[in-house]
Amino acid sequence: MTNFFSSNFKLGILGGGQLGKMMLYDTRKYDIQTYVLDPSQDAPCKIACDHFQQGNLMDYETVYNFGKKVDVLTFEIETVNLEALVQLEKEGKKVYPSSKTLEKIQNKGEQKLFYEENKIPTAAFTRFSNKAHLTEGITNNRIKLPFVWKSTQGGYDGKGVSIIRSGADLAKLPDTECIAEHLVDFKNELAVIVVRNPSGEIKTYPVVEMEFHPEANQVEYVICPARIDSKIAQKAVIIAEKVSKAFEHVGVLAVEMFQTQEDDILVNEVAPRPHNSGHYSIEASYTNQFEQHIRAILDLPLGATESKVGGIMVNLVGKEGHTGDVIYKNIEEIMKMKGVTPHIYGKKQTRPYRKMGHVTIIHENIDEARKIAEKVKNTIQVIS
Amino acid sequence: MTNFFSSNFKLGILGGGQLGKMMLYDTRKYDIQTYVLDPSQDAPCKIACDHFQQGNLMDYETVYNFGKKVDVLTFEIETVNLEALVQLEKEGKKVYPSSKTLEKIQNKGEQKLFYEENKIPTAAFTRFSNKAHLTEGITNNRIKLPFVWKSTQGGYDGKGVSIIRSGADLAKLPDTECIAEHLVDFKNELAVIVVRNPSGEIKTYPVVEMEFHPEANQVEYVICPARIDSKIAQKAVIIAEKVSKAFEHVGVLAVEMFQTQEDDILVNEVAPRPHNSGHYSIEASYTNQFEQHIRAILDLPLGATESKVGGIMVNLVGKEGHTGDVIYKNIEEIMKMKGVTPHIYGKKQTRPYRKMGHVTIIHENIDEARKIAEKVKNTIQVIS
Incomplete structure (x- = not known):
C-alpha cells in the first residue's frame, strides 16, 4: 500500500480550472502533494496546489515532462x-483515466462508435470528415433537418454543439x-456519476x-x-455502470443521458472527470465527487454515494452586457436563505455567459430546495 | 456592502495551524483573499492562503505590521x-473577535471573573498569582484537595490543566x-458552538x-x-448564547460546559474561534463552523446550523512510542466504512499524542455512527 498522506507521493493534475480547484480542497484534506499544469498564470488552481506550472496542455513535451515528475x-x-x-504509460506511469x-x-465520433460497438443505447448518428461532406450528406438525403451537429473535437460547456434546423443554421x-x-x-x-477504481470497485x-x-431552453x-x-x-444507473465498465474507466465519469x-x-x-452535474455532491452527498475521484485514481476504497439531503445546483454565469471586474450582486441576500452555498471559482473578470461559479441549495425536502433555488436564481447577478 | 468575493479585499489570519487550514477551504470556496501569519515555515496554512508570512504571533511589531496590510x-x-x-482597532482596523x-x-483568571460578574454559572475557584501563593492557599485551607489547577496563560489542548489530588501532584x-x-x-x-456577527445576529x-x-478518562x-x-x-444552548452576548463575541465561539x-x-x-468540538460540522452540518466564522467576521448573514445527519469526531493523535515521519496505518481500512472521512492536518512528523488529524463519522442514525466510530478508533494508528 502506497503511503499517500503527508508523504512524498506526488499527484499530477492536467488543467487548473475550477474542477481542479475543487479537487484541491480534498487533496488538502488528505494532505496529498499535488502538481498542477495549466496554460494560465491566473488559473484557479494556482494556490492550494503544492507546485504550479504554467504550460500548454496540448504540447507533447510539456505534458510528458510534467508527467515524469509525478507518481x-x-x-x-x-x-x-x-x-x-x-x-x-509505456514507461510505467499511472495515468487515470487511461x-x-x-x-x-x-x-465524439469515436465515442459514438464505441457506444454502438458496446450495444450502449445512443441516438442514431452519421459521421462527416468536414463541412463539405456534411452538406453533401444533406443533399443526398443521408441526413435530414433538423439534427444535432457536434464537432468531434474540443467541445466544452455546450460549445461545439448546435441544433441545425435550416440552411441558415448550417451556414454558420x-x-x-x-x-x-x-x-x-x-x-x-438525466445524468449519473459513476466512479470506478483500478481494482474494479464501482459505485454510482x-x-x-x-x-x-x-422558454430559453x-x-x-x-x-x-x-x-x-x-x-x-x-x-x-444500469446503463451508466455499463458505460463505465465498457470504457474501463478509472475515476469519476459523468454519463449524460436522455429519457x-x-x-x-x-x-x-x-x-471522464468530475462534472457540473455532480457539484451538488459537495454539500449533499456522503462523499463528494472530487474526493471520490481522488479515492478512485489512487485505488483507495470508494466512499458512500448516498445523499444526506436533497441538492440542487444553479450555475453562476456572467450576465449579458457585463464585461470586467466581477461583482456578485445580492450574494448576501442568497446567503440568508437556508442551505444555500455559493461557490466562487476565482475568475476576476466576468463576461457574458462565462461560468463564474455555482450555487448549491440543500434541503431535506427537495421541493423546498427547488423553491429556494428559484429565489436564488432570481436574486443573484454576476455583473461588472 | 463591501465586495469580498474575487476582489481586492484582504482577510488576515493570525496563526497558520490546522484550524486556519480548514478555514482556508472556505475562503477558497468564496475566493476571499487571505494573508496568514505563523511562526513556522511548515505551517499547514502555508499553501492555500494567498500570502503567507513567517513571524512571531506574540511580537507587537510583527502582528501590528501584519494587521496593517489587511482589511x-x-x-x-x-x-x-x-x-x-x-x-x-484604535486606527480603525476591524479585528474579530475584538x-x-x-x-x-x-x-483564565479573568475569564472566570467575567463569568461571575455576568452571572454565568461556573465552578467555584480561587486565583493565585504564583505557586507559593497556591501552596499557601492549601496550607491555610483556602482551598482543599482535590482541585483542578489551571495555568491562567497559554493553556492549549489540555496543556496547562491538571487535577491535583496529592502533594506529589502539586510538586510537579x-x-x-x-x-x-x-x-x-x-x-x-458538553459543548455548544455559538456564532455571532457584528450586526448582532446569533445562532447556535x-x-x-x-x-x-x-478507564483512560x-x-x-x-x-x-x-x-x-x-x-x-x-x-x-441558552447559557452558551448568554456567554457569546456577554463577551460581545464576533465569530465562532466554542462554549465547553459540564452537566x-x-x-x-x-x-x-x-x-473564541473554530474548535475541535465543531469539526463534525464539516460533514454533518448545513454550514460548517469555518464557513460560519468567515460569514460572521465579515458581517455576512449567518448560515443554517442544523445537522444534515448525525456526526461523530475522533481525534487522530500520534501513538505512544512513535516519533518521526508519519504513517497513517490502516487508513484505507477506515475509508471502506460508510460515512468516514479522515482529515490529515499536514504535519509530516508524528510524536506521542501530537494532534495529527481527525476522523468524522456521519450517519443518519447516531447509534450506527457510534458503532462505526469505535471501529475507526480501533483500526487506524498514527505511527512512524
Whole structure:
C-alpha cells in the first residue's frame, strides 16, 4: 500500500480550472502533494496546489515532462496531449483515466462508435470528415433537418454543439470533422456519476435531472435526486455502470443521458472527470465527487454515494452586457436563505455567459430546495 | 456592502495551524483573499492562503505590521499579541473577535471573573498569582484537595490543566499564575458552538457531547447531537448564547460546559474561534463552523446550523512510542466504512499524542455512527 498522506507521493493534475480547484480542497484534506499544469498564470488552481506550472496542455513535451515528475497523473479537462499520456504509460506511469479511455472519449465520433460497438443505447448518428461532406450528406438525403451537429473535437460547456434546423443554421457552422445526430424528443435530460477504481470497485450516485427554462431552453437547475419514476432511474444507473465498465474507466465519469418520450434511456455523452452535474455532491452527498475521484485514481476504497439531503445546483454565469471586474450582486441576500452555498471559482473578470461559479441549495425536502433555488436564481447577478 | 468575493479585499489570519487550514477551504470556496501569519515555515496554512508570512504571533511589531496590510483581522489561536490588536482597532482596523473579547478570554483568571460578574454559572475557584501563593492557599485551607489547577496563560489542548489530588501532584506544577477550581462531579461534558456577527445576529449549533474512555478518562468521541435530555440541551444552548452576548463575541465561539450530577450546567471554558468540538460540522452540518466564522467576521448573514445527519469526531493523535515521519496505518481500512472521512492536518512528523488529524463519522442514525466510530478508533494508528 502506497503511503499517500503527508508523504512524498506526488499527484499530477492536467488543467487548473475550477474542477481542479475543487479537487484541491480534498487533496488538502488528505494532505496529498499535488502538481498542477495549466496554460494560465491566473488559473484557479494556482494556490492550494503544492507546485504550479504554467504550460500548454496540448504540447507533447510539456505534458510528458510534467508527467515524469509525478507518481499518478490525472486531468480535469479532456483536451490534453494524448500521445504524451501514451508514452508515460509505456514507461510505467499511472495515468487515470487511461490514455486508452481518453482516446475513445476525446473524439465524439469515436465515442459514438464505441457506444454502438458496446450495444450502449445512443441516438442514431452519421459521421462527416468536414463541412463539405456534411452538406453533401444533406443533399443526398443521408441526413435530414433538423439534427444535432457536434464537432468531434474540443467541445466544452455546450460549445461545439448546435441544433441545425435550416440552411441558415448550417451556414454558420465551422469547417470541422463532425457528427450529425438524430434530434431526440426527450422528456428529461438525466445524468449519473459513476466512479470506478483500478481494482474494479464501482459505485454510482443517484440519478440527477437537468431542469430546463421553459422558454430559453437552457439548463437552469441540476436536481438530485431526479424527480422521475424509480424504474427509469434504475435503468439509467444500469446503463451508466455499463458505460463505465465498457470504457474501463478509472475515476469519476459523468454519463449524460436522455429519457425519451417512450421512456427509453439514450446515452448522450460522457465526461471522464468530475462534472457540473455532480457539484451538488459537495454539500449533499456522503462523499463528494472530487474526493471520490481522488479515492478512485489512487485505488483507495470508494466512499458512500448516498445523499444526506436533497441538492440542487444553479450555475453562476456572467450576465449579458457585463464585461470586467466581477461583482456578485445580492450574494448576501442568497446567503440568508437556508442551505444555500455559493461557490466562487476565482475568475476576476466576468463576461457574458462565462461560468463564474455555482450555487448549491440543500434541503431535506427537495421541493423546498427547488423553491429556494428559484429565489436564488432570481436574486443573484454576476455583473461588472 | 463591501465586495469580498474575487476582489481586492484582504482577510488576515493570525496563526497558520490546522484550524486556519480548514478555514482556508472556505475562503477558497468564496475566493476571499487571505494573508496568514505563523511562526513556522511548515505551517499547514502555508499553501492555500494567498500570502503567507513567517513571524512571531506574540511580537507587537510583527502582528501590528501584519494587521496593517489587511482589511479584517481574525485569529485561529488565542496566544497572539493583544496590544497590537488594541492599536490596530484604535486606527480603525476591524479585528474579530475584538481585543476586548480576547483580553477577557486569554487569561483564565479573568475569564472566570467575567463569568461571575455576568452571572454565568461556573465552578467555584480561587486565583493565585504564583505557586507559593497556591501552596499557601492549601496550607491555610483556602482551598482543599482535590482541585483542578489551571495555568491562567497559554493553556492549549489540555496543556496547562491538571487535577491535583496529592502533594506529589502539586510538586510537579510549574510556577505560574493559576486558578484552583472546584473539581466538578459531572455526568457529561458538553459543548455548544455559538456564532455571532457584528450586526448582532446569533445562532447556535446543536449541543455536542464528549464521550470519555471509561478507564483512560480521555475524550474519545465528540458526538452531535448529544445523547441527553432535550431540556438539558435547551439549558446549555441558552447559557452558551448568554456567554457569546456577554463577551460581545464576533465569530465562532466554542462554549465547553459540564452537566453536573444535579443536571446543572456549568461553563468550563470557551475558545473564541473554530474548535475541535465543531469539526463534525464539516460533514454533518448545513454550514460548517469555518464557513460560519468567515460569514460572521465579515458581517455576512449567518448560515443554517442544523445537522444534515448525525456526526461523530475522533481525534487522530500520534501513538505512544512513535516519533518521526508519519504513517497513517490502516487508513484505507477506515475509508471502506460508510460515512468516514479522515482529515490529515499536514504535519509530516508524528510524536506521542501530537494532534495529527481527525476522523468524522456521519450517519443518519447516531447509534450506527457510534458503532462505526469505535471501529475507526480501533483500526487506524498514527505511527512512524
